[in-house]
Amino acid sequence: MKINKLLFKNSPQIWLVIYAASxxxxxxxxxxxxxxxxxVGTYENVDGWDSQFDFKIAxxxxxxxxxxxxxxxxxxxxxxxxxxxxxxxxxxxVMAAQLALILFAVVPGYWKLVALxxxxxxxxxxxxxxxxxxxxxxxxxxxxxVLSISFIxxxxxxxxxxxxLMLDWGVSEFWMPAVTGLIFTLPLFxxxxxxxxxxxxxxxxxxxxxxxxxxxxxDRRDLLLRFAPGFAALxxxxxxxxxxxxxxxxxxxxxxxxxxxxSEPGIFSIAAIYTSLVILFMLSLVMFVKDNLRxxxxxxxxxxxxxxxxxxxxxxxxxxMISGSTWMISLSTGIYLSYIPFNCLIFDRxxxxxxxxxxxxxxxYIADSMGYAGSVGILxxxxxxxxxxxxxxxxxxxxxxxSVFGAALIAYSAWYFRQRLMVKSPALIHPNALSQA
Numbered sequence: 001m002k003i004n005k006l007l008f009k010n011s012p013q014i015w016l017v018i019y020a021a022s023x024x025x026x027x028x029x030x031x032x033x034x035x036x037x038x039x040v041g042t043y044e045n046v047d048g049w050d051s052q053f054d055f056k057i058a059x060x061x062x063x064x065x066x067x068x069x070x071x072x073x074x075x076x077x078x079x080x081x082x083x084x085x086x087x088x089x090x091x092x093x094v095m096a097a098q099l100a101l102i103l104f105a106v107v108p109g110y111w112k113l114v115a116l117x118x119x120x121x122x123x124x125x126x127x128x129x130x131x132x133x134x135x136x137x138x139x140x141x142x143x144x145x146v147l148s149i150s151f152i153x154x155x156x157x158x159x160x161x162x163x164x165l166m167l168d169w170g171v172s173e174f175w176m177p178a179v180t181g182l183i184f185t186l187p188l189f190x191x192x193x194x195x196x197x198x199x200x201x202x203x204x205x206x207x208x209x210x211x212x213x214x215x216x217x218x219d220r221r222d223l224l225l226r227f228a229p230g231f232a233a234l235x236x237x238x239x240x241x242x243x244x245x246x247x248x249x250x251x252x253x254x255x256x257x258x259x260x261x262x263s264e265p266g267i268f269s270i271a272a273i274y275t276s277l278v279i280l281f282m283l284s285l286v287m288f289v290k291d292n293l294r295x296x297x298x299x300x301x302x303x304x305x306x307x308x309x310x311x312x313x314x315x316x317x318x319x320x321m322i323s324g325s326t327w328m329i330s331l332s333t334g335i336y337l338s339y340i341p342f343n344c345l346i347f348d349r350x351x352x353x354x355x356x357x358x359x360x361x362x363x364x365y366i367a368d369s370m371g372y373a374g375s376v377g378i379l380x381x382x383x384x385x386x387x388x389x390x391x392x393x394x395x396x397x398x399x400x401x402x403s404v405f406g407a408a409l410i411a412y413s414a415w416y417f418r419q420r421l422m423v424k425s426p427a428l429i430h431p432n433a434l435s436q437a
Contacts, residue, residue, distance in 0.1 A: 036154075038162070067124040075366055080216075092122075100118035124368070133198050134198075145284045148340040279337060302338075
């Protein structure tokens with residue numbers, strides 16, 4: 001008998017939530033060990049590298065470029081993939097990324113860029129595969145919130161592990177990413193196995209959030225054209241947000257060093273834990289809003305608040321009213337308060353209101369593909385147009401611009417979708433309407 005039949009038959013809903021959230025959390029947490037540890041290296045005086053272009057920026061660009069291409073591929077792959085193939089796809093893609101990290105350790109100079117490009121190329125599809133197990137449920141908010149804090153916590157923890165391997169075990173900065181990935185391989189395989197046992201959405205879930213189905217190319221085209229202005233505003237805001245999030249994450253080691261924490265590898269984990277607790281509390285509250293349209297508007301408000309926190313915390317830091325560490329934690333909280341709803345909550349509730357044949361993975365990957373293109377743009381802009389600015393000063397300037405424009409774009413999106421979706425039948429807005437008819 002399968003695990004899902006043993007555990008979930010006649011079991012309270014809370015056990016399913018704990019089980020599915022834990023399996024998804026550990027799966028995505030483990031994936032980050034194959035993606036982010038390399039960023040704690042400095043990569044100075046690399047043999048065979050004679051370009052004036054900063055080698056670490058080149059490495060990050062190579063990985064992000066592969067990751068961005070993966071997001072574009074995922075628009076089709078994730079939206080069309082059937083449930084039975086997800087677990088195997090996760091393991092194959094992550095192990096391909098690990099092989100690329102081994103290449104990164106052994107190949108010379110410029111070839112290391114190719115290795116990190118190949119590392120990023122498969123990993124961009126993991127989020128959509130994992131979230132596909134969780135979407136379309138009455139508990140998707142809490143499941144999505146737990147999954148989302150995995151990349152906040154894991155980003156800090158795997159960097160701490162990588163830093164520890166270099167400082168205490170003498171692992172070179174080129175072998176450190178592959179060794180970190182090896183440490184997390186067993187947890188990855190176990191968590192994916194358990195994630196694959198998660199039962200599909202129940203009839204009650206489908207009634208509350210609509211059925212999620214694989215999409216054809218025509219389905220994807222119809223959905224985008226129908227709500228084009230609103231999607232455009234959301235995606236533009238997400239491009240800005242992803243650029244800021246990726247920059248602050250990829251250069252966290254340099255920024256924390258500037259603030260006086262360069263010799264404390266645990267600072268990444270401590271900051272991530274504080275941020276995660278706030279995010280988990282705020283976003284899980286949306287689960288208690290049963291009206292899908294109201295929940296969609298609440299998600300918009302949360303994103304706007306996140307953008308404002310980014311700008312306000314930076315202003316307080318520059319005015320010497322808060323410390324550098326408080327600023328970084330507040331900045332990270334604001335970024336993720338805006339960022340995470342795009343990865344699971346906004347689109348899940350949006351589809352619950354609409355009557356299109358769709359799944360959240362498609363919309364998430366539309367946004368992500370554009371977002372990581374924006375991330376590449378910000379890195380290029382920093383390296384060529386603002387090369388004289390320090391990592392920290394560039395982060396300060398970017399925070400102000402992105403805070404203002406991001407909040408304005410999300411405010412327009414909220415107005416647009418409220419106007420378009422308010423005219424729909426109450427049965428598509430209120431999850432209990434069908435049962436009361």
